[in-house]
Amino acid sequence: MHQHRTPEHNAADEHVDVAWRTHAPAAMRFATAVVGPIDAHDVATTAFLRVTQQPDWTDIEHFDRYLIRAVRNEAQDLYRQRRRRWQRDLLAVRPEASTDPLPDVDLLRAVASLSVKQRSVVFLAYWHDMTEAEIAETLDVTRSTVHRTLARARIALRKALT
């Protein structure tokens, strides 16, 4: 990663730089899982900018979780803007320009068919191995919401394996 730093950088810029270097990898991964590699960078950077352009953003507790929620919200916006544009979901999670065999096309499709909310929860549950309580805390939703969302997502995913 290459940083463009100039003498004009002030303390605030330094805060932003540090926050980006510290939290962007996780946010970018989350964005990739939710919207795919093509849109991940836009979604993650837009979310990051929105957060860090708030006046008191340095006071935010658990900035990592906060940024994940901002990415989730940005992803939902993107999804809604494109809801009529078909194939988006499939493209979004299909690794582009890759020669690697897909692990399971049917399951990939099933993951692609999940809503942003479902995909967020499933990613945190299955890839991050978070408990329902941890997911609820990260996404700032109730445990019952997480439970219901996971239950629905599992039904869809299980169909892909049968």
Add this chain to the structure above:
Amino acid sequence: MNMQLDPHVKAVFDDIVAHTPDIGPTPSGDVVHLHPGRSPQGRRWLAVAAAAIVVVGVGALVAIQRPDAETPDVAPATQPPSPGVETAAVAPGGMMLFDPLPETLANAVVTADPGPDPVAIPAAPERDWVLRWYTATMDQPELHPHLEVRAVSTNHPIEPLTVDDATAITVRGGDGWLYDDPFRSGRSVAFHDGETMFVLTGYQLSDDDLLLAAENTFLADSSSVGAVVDSAAVPAGLVERAVGTGFESQFLPLESQQHPSPMMHWGAGEISVFLQTITEDSALVPLHRLGYDTVTDTTVHDQPAFVTTIASQPTYVGVTWSQNGITYLLGSNGLVSDLAVDYANRLRLATSSEWSNLVDEFPSRDDLDPAIATDTTIVFEVPVTGVDAETESTTVRDDSATPTTSETPHLDGMITTFENLGTGESLTLIDTDGVTVMARYEPTTTAQYCVDLSLDGFTGPACGDREAWSDGQTTFGIPSLDRTHKLVGQIVPDSVNVVTTSDGRTITPVSNVWWDTTPIDSTTTYTLYTADGAPTEVPSPIDIDE
């Protein structure tokens, strides 16, 4: 964790995450176009053909300290709740259910939408209108002078729909229009300044008052949102009442974003009913009287209520009342006023468990759309010659014809489908085999062109502005109620006369529409052909299928 799913799902995400882009340099503020507020969502299920359509802004930015969606935030009931409904278990947003269910809705298709997640800090939508009301009184405000000020962030002026009848004027040195509001009794001034479109609509105000207000309307400072009229230019006697968002005739105070705002819809043939709840200051309820052609006072659940109608949409009847700090709007199509009030009186507070079950049983469109979106591919940019749509004979692909990007593609057909319609009118384009597709033109401040879809009882609209439909990228689709199959289709230019499918079928567009029903899990590629002998390129909506 599910033992069967666990390794497989992890493997899929491993593969996806392996393609995570590099984070790159720290982003700077100029990489995105920042707006002063939240983005619009339009996530709402829209009641088909109902006038009071709601788009609530929620958003992208701040999702902190979200109120517990499972926790009712309504005040304790001031009326005895129905037997079996304890106030402590009231559904989020104070949602109600029919008890008893009207017979006409016995076989209705139902959807239950929890609505956007509440937010701690309400903010204006980025790409949707922000409304501010000024009224002379809050007692029957519709009978006295009032002023609506709208603003939306846009780089381009939005011409009024009645531009041919509008008077060109100059506002703050720029172009503007003065015209009669085509849908209500107001008089409007519209102008573009900077990156904002402003529209002021006055009722029972003089043109001079309106123009003076327009000259002195600016974006609010950081303490508020939307546009405000400088106090010296506010027409005499008017007082600012509230700012919020809305769509069509429904006004949503900004503060209502802090609370759940669920919606239910029942559709049974020609009768459709929806119930929308808004948590707001009860003092603002009279603002919901504005924007209708008739407002008639009545009572619902022994509370003051009013019935609203719209002249341009004679089948619509709305009933609005406030109860326990919640404003309820029951909108209907196909009911007479008395029956709509009767329906409202049949509603009782739902319990949180009843609501949870409904949401699970009748998911909203947000949960249904992605399933369709996954499995359908539409291929464009295929110029051909020799296609005979009616006989399906001798399809000769002209590979020598090089597609060229046209600055003015053949898009007339798309819009013509709608523009032949009068305001509020619907045109049935397709009605066969359980499928109906209706075109509806709902020009408001922003023209909305809608396609109302129905597939075996599941109904839903796809709406967009002229740009959305004209870009050749807009498709529509809904699943059937049982989710076994799906309806897909598109509005296409006149030049497209054949659509072929990857499983060997041929579809002929009718009235600029092609459609298809396939199993929900099927994957189909659709290829559009033109037959004018000349290369005709429709902008590709998506990446061409490999």
